[in-house]
Amino acid sequence: xxxxxxxxxxxxxxxxxxxxxxxxxxxxxxxxxxxxxxxxxxxxxxxxxxxxxxxxxxxxxxxxxxxxxxxxxxxxxxxxxxxxxxxxxxxxxxxxxxxxxxxxxxxxxxxxxxxxxxxxxxxxxxxxxxxxxxxxxxxxxxxxxxxxxxxxxxxxxxxxxxxxxxxxxxxxxxxxxxxxxxxxxxxxxxxxxxxxxxxxxxxxxxxxxxxxxxxxxxxxxxxxxxxxxxxxxxxxxxxxxxxxxxxxxxxxxxxxxxxxxxxxxxxxxxxxxxxxxxxxxxxxxxxxxxxxxxxxxxxxxxxxxxxxxxxxxxxxxxxxxxxxxxxxxxxxxxxxxxxxxxxxxxxxxxxxxxxxxxxxxxxxxxxxxxxxxxxxxxxxxxxxxxxxxxxxxxxxxxxxxxxxxxxxxxxxxxxxxxxxxxxxxxxxxxxxxxxxxxxxxxxxxxxxxxxxxxxxxxxxxxxxxxxxxxxxxxxxxxxxxxxxxxxxxxxxxxxxxxxxxxxxxxxxxxxxxxxxxxxxxxxxxxxxxxxxxxxxxxxxxxxxxxxxxxxxxxxxxxxxxxxxxxxxxxxxxxxxxxxxxxxxxxxxxxxxxxxxxxxxxxxxxxxxxxxxxxxxxxxxxxxxxxxxxxxxxxxxxxxxxxxxxxxxxxxxxxxxxxxxxxxxxxxxxxxxxx
Amino acid sequence: xxxxxxxxxxxxxxxxxxxxxxxxxxxxxxxxxxxxxxxxxxxxxxxxxxxxxxxxxxxxxxxxxxxxxxxxxxxxxxxxxxxxxxxxxxxxxxxxxxxxxxxxxxxxxxxxxxxxxxxxxxxxxxxxxxxxxxxxxxxxxxxxxxxxxxxxxxxxxxxxxxxxxxxxxxxxxxxxxxxxxxxxxxxxxxxxxxxxxxxxxxxxxxxxxxxxxxxxxxxxxxxxxxxxxxxxxxxxxxxxxxxxxxxxxxxxxxx
Numbered sequence: 001x002x003x004x005x006x007x008x009x010x011x012x013x014x015x016x017x018x019x020x021x022x023x024x025x026x027x028x029x030x031x032x033x034x035x036x037x038x039x040x041x042x043x044x045x046x047x048x049x050x051x052x053x054x055x056x057x058x059x060x061x062x063x064x065x066x067x068x069x070x071x072x073x074x075x076x077x078x079x080x081x082x083x084x085x086x087x088x089x090x091x092x093x094x095x096x097x098x099x100x101x102x103x104x105x106x107x108x109x110x111x112x113x114x115x116x117x118x119x120x121x122x123x124x125x126x127x128x129x130x131x132x133x134x135x136x137x138x139x140x141x142x143x144x145x146x147x148x149x150x151x152x153x154x155x156x157x158x159x160x161x162x163x164x165x166x167x168x169x170x171x172x173x174x175x176x177x178x179x180x181x182x183x184x185x186x187x188x189x190x191x192x193x194x195x196x197x198x199x200x201x202x203x204x205x206x207x208x209x210x211x212x213x214x215x216x217x218x219x220x221x222x223x224x225x226x227x228x229x230x231x232x233x234x235x236x237x238x239x240x241x242x243x244x245x246x247x248x249x250x251x252x253x254x255x256x257x258x259x260x261x262x263x264x265x266x267x268x269x270x271x272x273x274x275x276x277x278x279x280x281x282x283x284x285x286x287x288x289x290x291x292x293x294x295x296x297x298x299x300x301x302x303x304x305x306x307x308x309x310x311x312x313x314x315x316x317x318x319x320x321x322x323x324x325x326x327x328x329x330x331x332x333x334x335x336x337x338x339x340x341x342x343x344x345x346x347x348x349x350x351x352x353x354x355x356x357x358x359x360x361x362x363x364x365x366x367x368x369x370x371x372x373x374x375x376x377x378x379x380x381x382x383x384x385x386x387x388x389x390x391x392x393x394x395x396x397x398x399x400x401x402x403x404x405x406x407x408x409x410x411x412x413x414x415x416x417x418x419x420x421x422x423x424x425x426x427x428x429x430x431x432x433x434x435x436x437x438x439x440x441x442x443x444x445x446x447x448x449x450x451x452x453x454x455x456x457x458x459x460x461x462x463x464x465x466x467x468x469x470x471x472x473x474x475x476x477x478x479x480x481x482x483x484x485x486x487x488x489x490x491x492x493x494x495x496x497x498x499x500x501x502x503x504x505x506x507x508x509x510x511x512x513x514x515x516x517x518x519x520x521x522x523x524x525x526x527x528x529x530x531x532x533x534x535x536x537x538x539x540x541x542x543x544x545x546x547x548x549x550x551x552x553x554x555x556x557x558x559x560x561x562x563x564x565x566x567x568x569x570x571x572x573x574x575x576x577x578x579x580x581x582x583x584x585x586x587x588x589x590x591x592x593x594x595x596x597x598x599x600x601x602x603x604x605x606x607x608x609x610x611x612x613x614x615x616x617x618x619x620x621x622x623x624x625x626x627x628x629x630x631x632x633x634x635x636x637x638x639x640x641x642x643x644x645x646x647x648x649x650x651x652x653x654x655x656x657x658x659x660x661x662x663x664x665x666x667x668x669x670x671x672x673x674x
Numbered sequence: 675x676x677x678x679x680x681x682x683x684x685x686x687x688x689x690x691x692x693x694x695x696x697x698x699x700x701x702x703x704x705x706x707x708x709x710x711x712x713x714x715x716x717x718x719x720x721x722x723x724x725x726x727x728x729x730x731x732x733x734x735x736x737x738x739x740x741x742x743x744x745x746x747x748x749x750x751x752x753x754x755x756x757x758x759x760x761x762x763x764x765x766x767x768x769x770x771x772x773x774x775x776x777x778x779x780x781x782x783x784x785x786x787x788x789x790x791x792x793x794x795x796x797x798x799x800x801x802x803x804x805x806x807x808x809x810x811x812x813x814x815x816x817x818x819x820x821x822x823x824x825x826x827x828x829x830x831x832x833x834x835x836x837x838x839x840x841x842x843x844x845x846x847x848x849x850x851x852x853x854x855x856x857x858x859x860x861x862x863x864x865x866x867x868x869x870x871x872x873x874x875x876x877x878x879x880x881x882x883x884x885x886x887x888x889x890x891x892x893x894x895x896x897x898x899x900x901x902x903x904x905x906x907x908x909x910x911x912x913x914x915x916x917x918x919x920x921x922x923x924x925x926x927x928x929x
Contacts (some may be wrong), residue, residue, distance in 0.1 A: 268792040273779055274772070281774040589768050591731065593759020594787045595752075 009086075018310055020075040021115055023569045027068055027562055028119025031061065031159055033127035034558055035152040043131065046138050047547045052182065053161035057580065060555060061159050064562055071566040076108070077172045078577050086632040087175070088183030101175040103148040104166050112164050130554070137546050139221045139495075175198060202255030208247035212617075215240035216624050223631045241298070241571055241602050244619055245293040252613070253280035253287075271602050274589065279609055286574070287396075290614050293567045297618035300560040301649060305626040308558040312637045320414060321451035321526060323397055326490040326504070329453065330533035333486035337507045347493035354389040354487055356454060357470060358382070362433050364411060364458060367424030373457060374418055383455030383507075384470065385412070389604045393454075396491055399446055406465040408441040409433070413458035418445035431460070434469055438462075452489070453536075496539035505535045556613040564653060567614070568660035575607055575664050579671040586672045603668055619650065678838055678871050679705035679728070684737030684747075686723050686894075697723040698734070699894035702856045705839070710865040710872045712885035716922065720894040721875045722843060728873065729762055729841050730754050738758070742838060759788050761834030763870075765842040768825040771816040777823075778812040779802075781831045788835055802917075805868070806860050811820055822853030826860055840864070842874040846881050858884045879918060883911040890917055897921055 002575075037043055040052035080087075090100050135142035215237045222233035260276045261267050267276075283290065328338050335353060358381040385393075385502060390412070391401040404410065411433055413421045421443045430437035450457055462470070508531045541662070589599055623646060630642040677696045679837060686698040697720045707710050726732035728739055730746055739746050740759060749757050764770075771780045778799055786796045803809040808826050811819050816827075833838045842861070846854035862884050864870045878880050884907070890898040898917050902910045 174735070264796055265792040267779075268782055268786050268790075268795045271776065271786065273783055273786055277772070277774040277779065584770065585772055588772065589783075589787070591729075591758070591764055591770075592784050592787055593755050593757075593762070595755040598787075600753075 005103065007110065009103075009108075017079070017111060017416055018070075020079075020569065020573065021111065023071065023121040023565055024068075024115040025086045025114070025122060025382045026565060027064075027071075027162060028116055028156065028564060029123035029126050030122050030558060031064060032123030032152060032156040033130055034554070035061070035155045036123070036127040036149050037130060037134070037554070039149050039151045039155075040131065041064055043134060043141075046134070047543045053551045056551065056555060057558075058155070060559060061155070062558070065163050067562060067566050068159075069166055071569055072163060073167045074570050075573055077174070078573050079611075080104075080171060080174060084178075084183040084581070087166040088180055091183065093178045097176055101172040104175060105172060108164075108168060108171075112160075113429045114159055116157070120156065123156070124148065125639065134554075137550055138543070151223065165552050180334070182458060182460060189477060201251040202258055204247050205251035205255045208244045209235065210249065211240045211244035211247065212621060215244060216621070216628065219625060220628050225466065235530065241621060245294050245298070248286070248617055249283070249287045249291040249294065249614075253283040256280050256283075265570060271594075271598065271605075273586075275602055275605055275609075278585070278606060282574075282578070282610070288570065289574075292613050293570065294615040294617050296567055297615055297653075298622055299629075300563050300653065301303055301618050301622035302625055302629070304560050304649040304653070305622065305642075305645055307552045308649065309626075309630055309633045309637055309642065310552055311549050312641050313633045314548060316637060318449070318538065318541055318545060320416075320447050321347045321449055322536065322541055323447045323449050324489040325492045325496060325539065326488075326535075327449065327453055328488040328504075328533065328535050328539050330486050330488075330491075330509075332532070335486070335488045337490060341504055341507060342490055343494075345503065346496055349491045349493055351488065352389075352392055352488040354386070354392070355485055356459070356487060357384040357386070357467070359384055359433065359460075359470060359487075362431050362460070363428065364421075364424075364460065367421045367613075368457065369418065371417075371420060373420070383459040383466070385454060385459050385461045386467050387461055387463050390448075391491065393448060394446070396489065397446070397448070397555050401404070402444070402459070402461075404441060404463040405439075406429075406463050408463065409466070410441055411443045411458055412448055412450065412454070412461055412462040413443060413445055414450045415445045417441065417448065417457055421445075431461075451633070495539045498540050498543045501535070501537045501540035501657060504537065507534060520666070560653065561656065565660075568611075568657050571611055571614070572660050572667075575610060576667055579668045583672050600669060603672075604665055607661065607665050607668060611657065611664075615644060615657070624648075675706040675708070677704050677707075678707045678742055679873070680738075680740040680830070681728070682738045682740070684724075684727060684734045684739060686720070686727060686732070687735045696894045697902060700725070700737070701891075701894070701896055702737075702901075703870060703889060703896065705873060708865070708869050709887060710862070710885045710886040711874070712882040713873070713875045713891060714877060714879075714882050714888055715891035715897075716877065719891040720857055721877075721891050724891070725841055725873070725875045728839075729764065730758055745851050759784070759835070761838045763837035763840040765825070765828050765832045765845045767839065767844040767847040769816070769821070769828050769848070771827060773816050773822055775826045775835055776813055776815055777808065777819065780816070780827060781834055784831055784835050790835075798834060799830075802830050805863070805870055817906050819851065821849050822856055824855070825849060825857050829857065829860055829864065833868065834869055837870075839871045839873060840871060844876055844878075845874065846876065846878060851880075854878075855879065879914045880912060881905050888914065888917075890921055 038057040044054065062556065087100055087104075091097065109623055132142050216238065218233050219237035222237070256276055257268075260272055261280075267273055314623050326342060328335060333353075333355070339351075342351075360381060363384050387402075387410075390410070394401055402410065411421055411425065411431075425440045426445050429440055431440055432438075448454055448459075450459060493564060510529050512527045512529060512530050513524055516525055545604050586599055586603070589602075590596075594602075626646060627639075630637070630639070633642075680861075681701060681703050681895065683700050683702050685696065685700055686696055688695040688697055699720075700779055701720075701904055713721045713724060723732060728746075729732050730749065734747050737747070744757075746757065755863075771777075772783070775783065781799050781803070782795050785798065790798070799812070800809065805827050808823060808830060811823055811827075816824055819827075829845070831899060832842070845858060845861070847859060858881055861872060861874070865872050874881070874885060882888050886902045888900050889896055898916060898921070900910075905913070
């Protein structure tokens with residue numbers, strides 16, 4: 001009998017559970033699809049580093065379970081409240097509490113199982129989409145096939161039921177504790193109107209703002225100087241932000257009261273009175289939840305941005321550091337073995353062997369003085385390229401060739417430092433070199449691998465005449481520490497593979513080299529096994545970057561989506577439960593003669609305000625915080641790209657959030673039946 | 675005396691053809707300006723339905739209701755809200771105050787909906803509040819005051835906008851007898867000194883005895899009408915009791 005009753009109830013409550021149900025389904029679908037990816041052999045085979053992916057996913061699942069448990073617990077509490085009268089009636093009719101809580105459990109199990117089944121099925125589809133995206137990233141052919149991995153199902157089920165059992169135990173305890181009176185009159189209970197010390201709260205509000213500002217300042221200390229970065233300041237800043245967020249949401253309502261409700265002229269304008277009183281009382285009771293939601297948002301925003309920055313940096317690094325498919329350098333200039341291997345294993349379209357020269361440091365490096373680039377720049381030498389070689393390299397990459405007069409040089413630099421060099425060249429037209437001054441013709445910033453292959457950060461391109469002079473004067477440094485002199489660059493028809501790279505690196509020659517290091521003021525000599533030269537291929541690097549890219553973006557997407565959904569669901573449920581609980585407020589407005597249009601507008605404003613509020617602080621904090629943290633990426637990522645990322649993150653985030661917002665608004669209006 | 679409300683042959687049916695309930699069955703009456711009229715009847719007699727029809731919360735099935743020559747049964751859906759806030763004042767049984775607003779703000783709400791200039795709002799509230807004796811609790815929240823005070827606040831809200839007619843639905847229903855009496859004196863005061871026209875639905879004879887005229891409803895029809903005239907409240911009360919006895923004591927009920 002009881003079973004039948006609860007089954008019927010579950011069916012009847014379906015409408016109320018819709019948002020909750022959909023959220024659980026999506027969460028299960030994501031949980032399942034990511035678990036499937038984690039155990040998929042297809043994906044693990046893509047590259048060596050993709051294997052770490054699965055471990056990270058299992059770790060992140062733990063986090064997800066907690067967030068989901070929070071969400072489900074919240075919804076359960078809401079459902080309990082909503083059905084308090086029903087349970088109260090059961091109790092009055094003489095059904096025992098034990099049985100009521102059993103019934104509630106059965107009901108939720110039915111819904112939970114249903115959500116699980118639907119979610120898993122949906123997850124299969126999502127998995128297909130994700131896999132094809134990943135395969136596409138790696139440019140691998142992929143055929144859609146229904147894959148149903150039992151290990152993934154098991155993991156998902158385990159996560160899901162851990163969460164569910166925890167929450168159910170909690171609600172059973174809650175049912176046992178409540179009294180019949182409370183159940184029957186739950187809807188008569190008012191919002192917890194704590195009469196607060198307004199003055200103290202305004203002080204708290206100011207303190208929270210100050211905490212944010214100091215937090216940003218402290219954060220900047222850590223990231224402004226990368227070499228001294230130890231994370232201590234970051235920790236302090238995080239603690240300040242967290243404290244600030246909770247203080248902020250505790251005190252914001254007092255601020256609104258002060259701003260909008262103490263001044264009677266402002267208070268009685270339009271519908272301010274109803275709107276702000278409703279909001280402040282809600283914020284008062286919800287301050288902790290709002291604070292937590294805001295923290296999750298901030299976490300998503302900063303995390304998402306940093307993940308995108310990392311991707312951006314890696315992608316830029318490929319463009320900057322790997323203009324050629326294959327780049328080999330050596331100390332002796334014998335490339336025959338390499339060439340043999342390359343010819344055998346790849347279709348070569350073009351290749352070129354050349355030599356770089358080194359001279360003692362000129363004044364060009366001064367362009368980097370006082371910037372973040374300076375710290376990484378401790379080479380004793382400047383790299384010099386002959387114009388002939390330079391033009392040949394340009395030709396291979398499809399750039400137009402350049403010319404130089406005898407007494408001119410070109411400074412070829414990295415894109416990210418272009419502005420510094422251009423500014424420097426404007427002020428200093430000359431370069432001091434070979435004891436005389438030579439004119440800087442121009443600064444160029446095409447990607448010609450100034451990431452170490454042809455100089456680091458920049459190299460100097462000289463005319464044949466100058467080069468001759470360098471050779472004549474004996475300024476050419478023969479074995480400049482580990483700088484390899486001879487270079488081979490190759491372009492191929494197709495991108496090379498990880499295996500190709502592994503094969504090519506076999507030909508590297510290693511040598512024992514004596515190295516001197518000063519430890520505790522004493523010179524110490526030891527031998528190191530060092531490669532005489534270097535091999536790098538774009539294909540190999542790309543595989544690595546893609547693995548990383550896939551990992552980071554999928555994980556960021558996964559976590560962010562679940563967080564946003566969880567938080568938006570909670571906000572939506574909050575508003576919708578209020579729409580039923582406080583239906584009479586809107587009915588009263590209608591009876592008092594407020595137009596439907598006006599009521600709709602008030603509701604829209606109320607929900608908009610309510611949805612924006614927990615987003616306010618995260619957006620305001622994350623923008624400067626990302627700019628600050630972004631400083632460590634500026635070698636490879638421009639500030640413009642950082643902003644672009646920010647817009648993307650906020651945009652995607654806003655989109656998902658917006659869907660919930662619209663759904664809430666529509667359902668809210670439906671609930672109060674205006 | 676000017677006729678302010680004219681109810682003409684109104685009917686209100688619920689249900690379908692096979693199972694028709696006539697909540698109101700051809701009721702007609704007039705209300706003159708400054709009258710305090712009571713509507714009495716047992717549960718299910720149609721008194722709340724009648725009030726709802728007059729207050730435009732419900733629509734009639736047939737007939738017309740005129741408020742100062744305007745047929746309110748013909749008002750377009752989009753104009754109803756405006757009509758309501760300009761012409762009607764409400765007092766409900768369960769106060770219907772918003773718990774998030776102070777007493778003062780609850781009264782101000784109707785004025786802001788009517789777009790009364792912000793500067794006027796304060797003075798108008800204070801003026802009415804003094805008359806109704808609630809100026810001391812203006813800054814309190816509804817949960818901090820007694821039921822009687824809440825209902826006085828509701829009465830204040832009903833009259834502050836100078837409506838043409840105040841509709842009160844069982845205003846004493848949630849009050850103890852002492853608070854009820856105080857409230858009725860206030861409503862009487864609103865009627866006599868502030869010239870408010872009041873239509874009150876009640877089933878309590880004590881409350882009804884404050885009215886000048888009473889309509890008794892039974893099964894959707896007007897069963898009887900009595901006037902207070904020059905009678906004392908006590909005499910009027912007894913007259914009401916007599917009618918009620920008649921109303922409840924139909925022969926076929928007792929066998």
